[in-house]
Amino acid sequence: MTPSTQWREQIPADEVQRFAVYGPQFAAIQARKSKKYGQGRALHRKQLCAAKGALEVLPNLPEFARQGLFASPGKFEAWVRLSNGGMDRAADSVPDIRGFALRVLGVQGDSALGNGPAKSQDFTLINQEQFAFPKSAEFVDFVVAAAGGGGSLLKYLFKRYGLLGGTARMLKLIKSMGMPFVGFASEQVFSAVPMACGPYAVRVRLVPAAANGTPTPGAKADWGADFAARLAKQSLQWELQLQPFVSELTTPIEDASVNWPSPYTTVALLTLPQQDIAGAAGKALAQQVEEAVFDPWQALAAHRPLGDVQRARKVVYFESQKGRGAA
16 A cells, blocks of 8 residues: 555547547536526536635645645645535435535646646545546436436436446446435545646545534535534534555556545645625625636646546536636
8 A cells, every 4th residue: 555656547549539529518518507597517516605714734744745735834725615516406405416626725836737827726526435437438428318317317328238237327326326415514525536646646535523513414405504504603624635546456547436445644634714604705705616617627737637537527627617607
């Protein structure tokens, strides 16, 4: 489980052509949903709430972690956007992936996009430790089918995987989407896919502090209100942890469905001070956050996103940003 720099991305010859198709597919879905719900993202459309705070990078980190944003101790302004993962604005009680997006401001260094200095270091996290699909192609096909409704999705699953395979895949997805979720203040969230950390590669997770409190009964009726009520009473804190690549066999870069077994190391503390996110100032921040970009490619070059799913995100996120006027 020793951190290794021997990771490699494996980029197929047809990747650029395949990715060029993904953008228009997501743009079309986003346009249809925006016509129904108003301007918004293709996925993670329903913002539940937003907050501001600080990320404090800790001293005396191990060499694999002491890169980029984490190269030296320091404190940075941070924004948080909490969301449901779906393309619709469904009730919070509906099973869904939950998103915890973190934007770290004031970073210094070249951008992962190669377009000058980085504007921020963004982390897009979900309440799933690994991605549901090994590659982006399967995920894109699934989203396109799901956008057509339940009947379209079932037809796609059975056509692609067969009767038994389609049933198994459907049950797996239902189980994944229906995983118990206890709230953003007390639930771990994960990047699920890797990024560079200087010459190393890592995945990321946020671990809530015990002081954040225990789950609130009935909170699933309104996850945003639950979070707002907690922040109105106290500050909230999480440990930001990095999990290193150790070998292609156990921690693959290109297969996003494999859960890495290497240990996590705490490198920073995210603190959201007590604040009224339901008040006028909180609502103004929420609007600013809703209009902002939260993109894993909005990052330092030292933390370039890695792997097929991340490379596909570069194309899809940009199309989504253009579609809502954020690019």
